[in-house]
Amino acid sequence: MSFVKDYMSRDFKIIRGDFSPQNAMALLTESSFGVIENADQQAICVVTISEIKAAIAQRKTDLMHDLPDKYILQVGQDVEMQAVVDSPLLTTLVETNALVTNGANDIVGVLTKAEIQQFVNGGKSHEKGVTLEANLNGNLGGAELAGDFRPLMAYYICRECRYRNTLDAEQVEVINGTTNLPSCQNPDPAVQPHVLKRSR
Ligand SMILES: [Zn+2]
Numbered sequence: 001m002s003f004v005k006d007y008m009s010r011d012f013k014i015i016r017g018d019f020s021p022q023n024a025m026a027l028l029t030e031s032s033f034g035v036i037e038n039a040d041q042q043a044i045c046v047v048t049i050s051e052i053k054a055a056i057a058q059r060k061t062d063l064m065h066d067l068p069d070k071y072i073l074q075v076g077q078d079v080e081m082q083a084v085v086d087s088p089l090l091t092t093l094v095e096t097n098a099l100v101t102n103g104a105n106d107i108v109g110v111l112t113k114a115e116i117q118q119f120v121n122g123g124k125s126h127e128k129g130v131t132l133e134a135n136l137n138g139n140l141g142g143a144e145l146a147g148d149f150r151p152l153m154a155y156y157i158c159r160e161c162r163y164r165n166t167l168d169a170e171q172v173e174v175i176n177g178t179t180n181l182p183s184c185q186n187p188d189p190a191v192q193p194h195v196l197k198r199s200r
């Protein structure tokens with residue numbers, strides 16, 4: 001069997017959201033990916049050096065607010081690659097990259113489209129024993145699973161209240177498009193109900 005950790009790239013750096021694009025570029029010169037975190041150490045965006053270069057060329061100054069407004073995909077390192085390929089979020093993954101977490105929910109890698117393609121092309125797809133199938137069929141729940149085994153999930157940090165919303169495949173399409181955004185999932189009774197807010 002093949003697992004996410006066998007295919008993921010470990011070539012990434014964590015970048016604090018309050019870094020300038022210039023500082024981020026200096027950090028990224030020897031790595032393929034940067035994972036931008038907010039003050040709560042939640043990942044808000046995965047970037048490549050070319051995206052940082054573009055931000056600098058356009059005189060952008062704020063990584064948290066000026067970079068492409070993306071949801072975050074995340075998957076556990078011990079999830080089988082077949083389960084990733086079978087996920088309803090796979091079509092989303094081919095447009096962005098997924099973060100890989102361990103049992104402590106630390107980010108340990110990045111899973112890219114190229115690596116998934118390599119798995120599929122290598123003929124290793126359709127192996128027996130997809131243990132997470134029950135979790136992936138019909139629901140994306142799985143939040144109760146330890147980080148190592150967490151199936152492919154999509155998140156979006158609300159820019160109004162910074163709550164990390166969990167999205168299903170359909171809601172990811174909404175974030176990508178320009179139609180009405182869903183309500184923010186923040187359960188805090190002290191927070192006024194509001195629509196999910198994008199970055200500027
Ligand atoms: Zn919110």
